[in-house]
Amino acid sequence: MSEIVSGLLQAINLIVTLDPEVMQIAALSIMISLAATVIAASISIPLGGIIHFYEFRGKRAVTILIQTLYSIPTVVVGLLLYLMLSRSGPLGYWGLLFTPGGMIIGQAVLIIPIITGLVIAALGGVDRNICDTIISLGATGFQTIMQVVREARLAILSAVVLGFGRAISEVGVAMMIGGNIRGETRVLTTAIALQTGIGDFPFSIALGIILLLIALVIVVIMNILISGLSAESQQALGGPRI
């Protein structure tokens, strides 16, 4: 019991004093996951749009596949990517194994299904009446897509935020592709796993608290987005929706 209490106190000390190593790990985590989210979003949003707006054979199967991949184990993504990126793998010459770049790719692969699936749901959630009205008023195909995306933008944004949440909290890819190299690829989750393993509880607790704080920020942002129909928060997010 006293171990937990003293660990907690030391952890708070590490955070309050902005311990360089703790801060470096947190910053790296955020940067890697942000980069992964940006890449994933820039693939997922157009991909979700294509799946939503175009009719094609097997559309349903594709949607089911995407939803299945929501819960793909992170270690499976880690394994697949390891096989691709390792020296003897087909992409080995990229030299990305055990680098932040490799981790970014891994996390992006991990969250593309979630963001894509939620984007499809967001676009599908736009009132059909509004779509019909837009088309009937003489919008071109492109204008229609832009207006519908605009209508769905809050829901799309929350999909992206959720993707970031999954990226920063996963441990499988970060461990297998990053390798937990101190100062280079050590991120919050892998550091917690390692430090706990060697009995350095204060350090682990400090990182855990930071991870929870990030989760808290994400939840707050999500809540603002979801209540985005109220005028005030719309203003906060950049003007009223069209």
Add this chain to the structure above:
Amino acid sequence: MIRIEGLSRVAGSKTILDSINLEINRGEIFTFIGPSGSGKTTLLRLIDLLDTPTTGSIIFDGTDTTAPDTEWLAIRRRMSMVFQKPAVLNITVAGNVAFGLNFRGIEKSETNTRVHEALDIVGLLHLAERKAVTLSGGEMQRVAIARALVTRPEVLLLDEPTANLDPVSSEIIENLILRINKEMHTTIILSTHDMIQGQRLADRIGVIMGGRMVQVGSPNDIFYQPFSKDIARLVGIDVTLKGVVKSNDRGHAEIIIGNSIFEAITSAPAEQRVVLSIRPEEVTIKLPESESGKTSARNQLLGTITRMVQFGPFIRINVDCGAPLTALITRKSCGELGLTIGTKVMAIVKATAIHVIPDSG
């Protein structure tokens, strides 16, 4: 203006529209009447090129819209559709109305003038800067109409424009539709399940039942000469009597219904089984002993009042004359004649007011 040939739409295993043929003329108000789920909305959506037909074609002003190389957008931009549930966007009223012009890249000053014009027509100029979502249902529907008008469509499509509105708002919308048609010469196609509205607005009516266009004609054709029992029931003729033609003298037939004989105008030959439809407002009631002289009406039947129901300013009276008849008379005449249940009366119907439909089964 619009010619529809063999148009069908099948969704899954359900046939929503079944080989519709129709010609809509430039400048007319054409109304689709039919029960809910009969395919009215689907037909409007096909005309507005929102959906594609399974078979058949729609020829818009000489252009076959189902040809593979058709410029759908160009044709769609010559029409506007107002949907049953108006979708207004959460911006100002003026912003909503300008929407269609923005898609066409119309200049700002031109847009402002035209939005002003359109809002003036629907009588909402004073609300131009209000947020559209704060309006009442009737006002929203008028915004939707202004938004559809501002692009100066040649064809205006309205899907049940007054379905969810109160009587006052409905009347405003109906007058608006008539004015748009008269002043702007816009061809108007609207759907409704409100027979009175159809009669009031339409130059021609198409009756849709179960995905088929069962009758097309002027309101008079539809209301006074329905092709079938189902149409008669739909347009509000509730007296349908089954009988057999006894004799037919050059179109003037005697028809046996129960133990009475009705005279009517029909080409149905003797022995033909028929259904008579009589609109309640065509039935006159008088007291048998009154001395109101001779009348040209061929059918004068003695009977007893069995039921009286208030119906707005009217009273519906059921009279048992051997065959059950329904009359619609004003409350005033009812009071003056002193009618109550059990009163012996004479029901009078002109032979020409009885519509004879061959009885298929």
